[in-house]
Amino acid sequence: MDPVKPVPEDRAAEPLTEYVQRVSRRVRAFDRRRPLVWDLHLTGLWVLAALIDASGGWRNVAHDPDVPIGLVLALSLALSVPLLWRRSHPQVALLVTLPAALVNAWSGAALQAALLQLLLVHHIALRLPLRNLWWAVLVVIAPTCVTVARYGDSAGSWNQQVGSQILSVGVATLIGITVRTRRDYTEALEDRARRLETERDQQGRLAAAAERARIAREMHDIIGHNLSVITGLADGGRYAAARSPERAAQALDAIATTSRQALGELRRLLDVLREEDQHGTQAAELAPQPSLTDLDQLLDGVRRAGLPVRTTVQGRATLPEGRQLTVYRVIQEALTNTLKHAGPGATAHIDLSYETGGAVALTVTDTGRGGPATAPSDGRGLPGMRERTSLYGGTLEAGPRPRPERGWRVHLHLPEESPQ
CATH class of the missing domain: 3.30.565.10 (Histidine kinase-like ATPase, C-terminal domain)
Incomplete structure (x- = not known):
């Protein structure tokens, strides 16, 4: 029997929460790219549900089952179609549904499509200043008051009807405020992350500029000094060439020694800029910076240059x-x-x-x-x-x-x- 092969990590079943989050991110990304397409689909879904209820199910809860079917269809469309503007103009959409909700309550049809007003209240709490909720609550409760006033005990007690509607509005409002708070918090975290990233990039550029300045300063000190020494030795050797060939030879030896020292220091300075090699070891063999113990060597070179x-x-x-x-x-x-x-x-x-x-x-x-x-x-x-x-x-x-x-x-x- 063949042994069971382990499933690779990239093929293992992902947790349900990660799957839901991934799908949610894709849906939100599609919504940002094509908001109208998403609004049309969701509005069409609610319109279809309202028309299904208007096909006959509304009579199961109606206070007056004899309401004309034409009026029922018109009320269903008037209560569901305005949802198309639930995100861009939720206040206007709620006001547009108010006449249909009042007629629905007065006629006794009691269509379930009237509950879609709660979705508009949710979007008001989600997108607009909270002070707009007061009149939105009144707009949603007004049809309930009309129903209780017209049909009395057959519609249920006053406390039961109005209290139930206030509770529904409160739940829709609370969900909207919760989603809004989470969204604002997420945006604040993203903004902070962007600012931290910008600050990190700025610090990186400043550090790079400071490092470039340090390297330029070190190269100036190394090259400038040694070239000055070499120039002095060359000038001295030129004058000594005709009179004392031995002194000229000494000057040439000093020039060679100084040049090698300069090249060695410059090579060590440039080597520190190299990245680590493929084995993870440092490419440069670092040497300590000069100190006051090296001062005698520095002065010897200057004296050989003629100073x-x-x-x-x-x-x-x-x-x-x-x-x-x-x-x-x-x-x-x-x-x-x-x-x-x-x-x-x-x-x-x-x-x-x-x-x-x-x-x-x-x-x-x-x-x-x-x-x-x-x-x-x-x-x-x-x-x-x-x-x-x-x-x-x-x-x-x-x-x-x-x-x-x-x-x-x-x-x-x-x-x-x-x-x-």
């Missing part, structure tokens, strides 16, 4: 990685600008001071002939330094040194770390 640099360090402290990166990048950018714009014979001085509470003060000065304002710039250097500084609530000042001194001055101050 003498002196350093003064006061105090000692262990800074978080983010603060170290900020100080490192500011020093790197300041020395890069000096290499670009200070001219031959310039020197630079770095004064780094660790203060209490994790505060840092940094001053980078040079003795050159100018600064970033004296030559064309891509506009990323100083803004990038200020952006890094603002992350930690610090201040950055950059400008010419006061006379009679020459050169450029960059001053950074990072305040104390805020307590967690």
